[in-house]
Every structure is written in C-alpha cells, then in structure tokens.
Amino acid sequence: MNYDSIISFLAVIIVILFLLFSVFLLSVKSEKKLSNQLLAAFLIVTAIDISAFFYHQFIEIPYTLEILRNKISLFKNPLLFLYILSVIYSNFRLKCKHLIHLLPWLLTILVLLPNFFLANEIEKAAFINNYSNNTEVQFLSYFGDVLSIAYLSAEIYYILRYRKLLLENYTDKNAFKNFNWLKQLSILLFIGQVLTFIKSYIRVNSNDNSIDIIRTIVLLFGVFFICWLFLKAVNSPRLFKGINVDLKTSKEIKNTREEVSINPKIALLKDFMLTEKPYLNPSLTIRDLAELIKMNSRELSVLINQHLNQHFFDFVNEYRIEEAKEILKNPKEKELTVLEILYQVGFNSKSSFNTAFKKHTSLTPTQFRKNT
Numbered sequence: 001m002n003y004d005s006i007i008s009f010l011a012v013i014i015v016i017l018f019l020l021f022s023v024f025l026l027s028v029k030s031e032k033k034l035s036n037q038l039l040a041a042f043l044i045v046t047a048i049d050i051s052a053f054f055y056h057q058f059i060e061i062p063y064t065l066e067i068l069r070n071k072i073s074l075f076k077n078p079l080l081f082l083y084i085l086s087v088i089y090s091n092f093r094l095k096c097k098h099l100i101h102l103l104p105w106l107l108t109i110l111v112l113l114p115n116f117f118l119a120n121e122i123e124k125a126a127f128i129n130n131y132s133n134n135t136e137v138q139f140l141s142y143f144g145d146v147l148s149i150a151y152l153s154a155e156i157y158y159i160l161r162y163r164k165l166l167l168e169n170y171t172d173k174n175a176f177k178n179f180n181w182l183k184q185l186s187i188l189l190f191i192g193q194v195l196t197f198i199k200s201y202i203r204v205n206s207n208d209n210s211i212d213i214i215r216t217i218v219l220l221f222g223v224f225f226i227c228w229l230f231l232k233a234v235n236s237p238r239l240f241k242g243i244n245v246d247l248k249t250s251k252e253i254k255n256t257r258e259e260v261s262i263n264p265k266i267a268l269l270k271d272f273m274l275t276e277k278p279y280l281n282p283s284l285t286i287r288d289l290a291e292l293i294k295m296n297s298r299e300l301s302v303l304i305n306q307h308l309n310q311h312f313f314d315f316v317n318e319y320r321i322e323e324a325k326e327i328l329k330n331p332k333e334k335e336l337t338v339l340e341i342l343y344q345v346g347f348n349s350k351s352s353f354n355t356a357f358k359k360h361t362s363l364t365p366t367q368f369r370k371n372t
Contacts (some may be wrong), residue, residue: 005211010219011053018047038083077151167311
C-alpha cells in the first residue's frame with residue numbers, strides 16, 4: 001500500500017476544508033464574531049501545520065521559514081483555549097493579559113536562536129537533517145507535551161465550571177446548548193490529542209511502517225472532525241449565547257454578611273415559590289427570581305446552592321415537578337396530555353420534562369398517572 005500518496009491526499013483535503021470553513025467563519029454575520037475569528041485562526045494554523053505532509057512536493061522554502069512554519073503549531077492550544085472562553089462568556093474580549101499566551105512561542109524561538117536562527121545556511125541544513133536528535137528539539141518536544149496537557153486541563157476546568165454556573169443560574173435547557181457543544185468539541189479534541197501523542201511516540205520508537213498507519217488514522221480523524229464542524233454549522237448556525245464573564249459560582253462568592261437571617265430568607269423564598277409560582281416561566285433565571293423577591297442575585301445563589309444544597313436548575317424543577325404531579329393526580333385534568341402539562345408547568349421540551357420527572361419520582365409521567 002502506498003501510504004505516502006494516501007497521506008498526501010488526505011492532508012490536501014483537510015487543508016482545503018479547514019481553509020474553506022475558516023473563510024465561512026470570517027465572512028458570516030454573527031453576534032459571536034470574536035469566537036468565529038478565534039476558531040478560524042485555530043483552523044488556519046492547523047491547516048498550515050498539516051501542510052507539512054505535502055507542501056514540499058510543490059515548493060521548497062528556506063530553512064528559517066520551515067522552522068517558523070513548524071513552530072506555528074504552538075498557537076493552536078492558546079487559540080483553542082481563548083475560543084472556548086469566548087463561547088462561554090458572551091462579553092469576552094481579548095486583553096493585554098492574553099499576550100501571555102505568546103510566551104511558549106517566544107521561548108521556542110529563544111531556545112533555537114543560538115544553534116539555528118543565528119547559524120549559517122550549512123549549519124541550518126545540518127540542524128534540519130538531524131532535527132529529532134538535537135537537544136533543543138527534544139527539550140521543546142517535552143515542553144510542548146506538558147503545555148498541551150496544561151491547556152487541556154484548563155479547558156476541562158472552564159467547561160465544567162461553565163456547567164456549574166448554568167445549573168446555578170438557569171432553568172431553560174436551551175441555555176445548555178453551548179455547554180453541550182463545548183463538551184463534544186473537547187471530547188473530539190482530546191481524542192485528536194491522544195492520537196497525536198501516539199504518533200509522536202511511534203515516530204521516535206518505531207522503524208517500521210506503523211508511523212504511516214498512525215499518520216493515516218490521524219488524518220482520517222481530521223477529515224471526520226472538519227465534516228463534523230460543517231454539520232454543526234448547518235444545524236446550529238448561531239453558535240451560541242454565552243454567560244456574563246463576571247458570573248461566579250456560589251462557592252466563589254465571598255459572602256461578607258453575617259448569616260444570622262438565613263432561615264427567614266429560606267422561608268420567604270419557599271413561600272414565594274408556592275404562592276407566586278415563578279417557576280411557571282420556562283426561561284426563569286436566578287437574576288429574574290432575585291428581582292422578583294427583592295434580593296441580591298449573588299445572595300440568592302448562595303442561599304440556594306449552599307444552604308439548600310441544590311443547584312438553581314434542580315431547585316426550580318422540583319417545584320415544576322410537584323405542580324405536574326398535582327395535575328397528573330387530578331381526575332378533572334385527565335384530558336390533558338403529558339405534552340400539555342409539561343408546557344403548563346414551565347418546561348419547554350418533553351425530554352427535559354421526562355428526565356426531571358424520573359429524577360424526582362423514579363417514574364415517568366405516564367407511569368405516575370397510571371399509579372394514582
């Protein structure tokens with residue numbers, strides 16, 4: 001099997017698709033302009049990195065440009081990390097502090113400066129020909145692996161924190177679309193990272209054609225990834241609505257007030273929920289509820305999440321389920337379908353209603369109605 005031809009073909013396909021999708025992201029009108037620009041930059045940098053599989057068949061570039069092209073891959077992790085932040089936070093903006101993400105690339109240039117960038121053309125050629133055995137390259141390879149793990153850990157942390165913020169502040173399942181998108185994206189990128197680590201290990205430790213096999217697998221995964229992005233763009237043209245960058249989890253909020261009036265506040269909150277039924281609003285947020293009961297939203301978040309030991313999402317859904325149970329038990333409401341009931345009590349989808357109902361009762365709505 002001619003792996004070289006297959007690898008070159010797949011690499012060309014990926015580069016073309018990545019660049020086409022980048023043009024789409026940069027040209028499409030969207031509220032998430034910065035997010036699109038960061039994702040496009042990530043795809044362009046990745047395309048330049050992947051071009052190493054075939055560009056030498058068409059052009060020959062100076063050694064200095066080849067190393068700079070090779071090291072442009074160091075921008076992939078920062079761009080992806082900033083993209084994730086821009087998706088999570090609706091008011092995310094690039095600031096001077098984000099220039100810190102340039103440090104790995106600058107460090108790489110400094111490490112290679114004495115024995116490559118300041119060397120003559122003959123010395124540069126020798127450096128390239130003996131590339132993997134150079135001490136600097138071996139150090140930078142380990143440094144890059146550690147950096148990739150650090151960025152991946154940071155991305156997982158922010159995505160999980162995002163989920164917690166959503167649970168503590170929103171009840172509408174549509175608010176979780178961003179989280180689901182980022183969760184799927186992070187899983188695919190983790191798989192890609194694992195495949196890349198395997199490829200690097202085999203390249204160093206194997207002399208047979210297994211390196212060509214893993215390269216082919218990596219590139220096939222790249223084709224799958226870009227096709228998945230295209231499908232996401234078609235099915236979800238608005239990628240998506242984020243949360244405020246200043247929003248904090250209940251544990252991150254420093255409550256400076258003395259907690260001597262917790263019980264009356266809990267009683268006030270529960271009484272309000274029972275009498276005014278704000279949970280019937282399918283788009284209820286913790287900010288909305290705080291305004292209704294004349295309480296600071298951060299104080300309400302601490303009250304629900306730390307003193308009632310519930311996420312806002314579960315707290316509100318509990319009242320919705322109790323309301324639904326009363327309707328399901330009422331003989332006069334037998335004509336109402338489950339779909340009508342779920343909309344009536346504040347849910348906006350059958351799947352989220354069934355999931356919440358079973359979580360609170362261990363039964364489906366239909367089973368509950370039959371047993372009453």
